Amino acid sequence: MNERLSSDVIELNTFLKWQDSTTLDRLDPSLWGLEARKTSYTWILLREGRKRERWQPYLVVATGPSQVTVLPTALDATEDTGDGMAALEIAADAGNETALMQAASGIDWLQRPAADCARAVRLALAAGAHLLARKLATQGSRLHPDHLELRKMAHILAPPRVVDADIPPTPSLRANQAWLRGHGHEHKGQWVALREGTLLKVGATAREVWDRLESTDGVMLTKVF
């Protein structure tokens, strides 16, 4: 596969994405607060396939300025059976949203079974291509209206929708915020239950606090960070 890939290299793209202080790309909290950080992204170059044609695996993967990454054998694009799903898998595995969208657009979804549509939605989610996941779920559920999983995917991933815009005001909110400003530091790391600016219960877990409340009416439950 690699020989084939090297011979088909058209361009090697690497870009750097600067992140500002509002983007924290890691789980490690010790890294939070950095003002800026650059991240190297992986690019896959795919020749855009035409619908109903066997997908031709023109592909190269690179990370960093000059490094070529060898794809896992299981994801060898030459194993593509012509339906484009392998290209989708490869792009998802690399976390490359652009390549994933290209691969998805090269698939004739009218010819694909419902299971492939559902698989594509999962791949898009795993790659962070959330809008593509929504689009594929919507399209899949229209093509396969009896497929329960696709219907559920389309429902869950649908755009947010306002269902009630006429809810009476809640005047006690300000009192709870005032309590958090004045006393929150005394309970850092704990869950607190507040009602109209009064502390009702404190505990290590939300469940512990919730279960000890006599009534949950008008209660705000939050963790103090």
Next chain:
Amino acid sequence: MLLSFEDGRPFAQGASEYGYRPVTELEKPPRIFVTVKIQGISTEAVVDTGGVYLICNPEIADLLDLDPAGELGTDKVKIGRWGTVPGTLHRLCLEFLAEEGKGLKLQATTFVPRLQPNELWNLPSIMGLRGCLHRIRFAVDPNTETFYFGAIDEED
């Protein structure tokens, strides 16, 4: 006073005071904490314009008794800055509470992280712009720490 467009149409229909503090002790930049209801439980959620979906704190989700039949279980979902996290996707109601004006409720895609035994999710619930906040208008007044919000009409 709520906000309006020049032609008198409301920009915001409700407003509430927000909290402005860091999300964790290790993170210095303060975040905007808005009081909301998630599926009926009143709690706080952080505004994250770079985020996606509503990410529900797993401890709050535990109180909601969510129906497994209504969830989309996933091995992994890439959630912006938090990397790829295992969890489940749901369609939940998120309600913005108003001290002034009217509150509003929307249905939004909600991600609930799945924790390993003894693993802690030391973050609040988080409202991402994509998939959650992008169907409402919102604005903040840092001077009074007020969060304004309003529904976007379907035809807008």
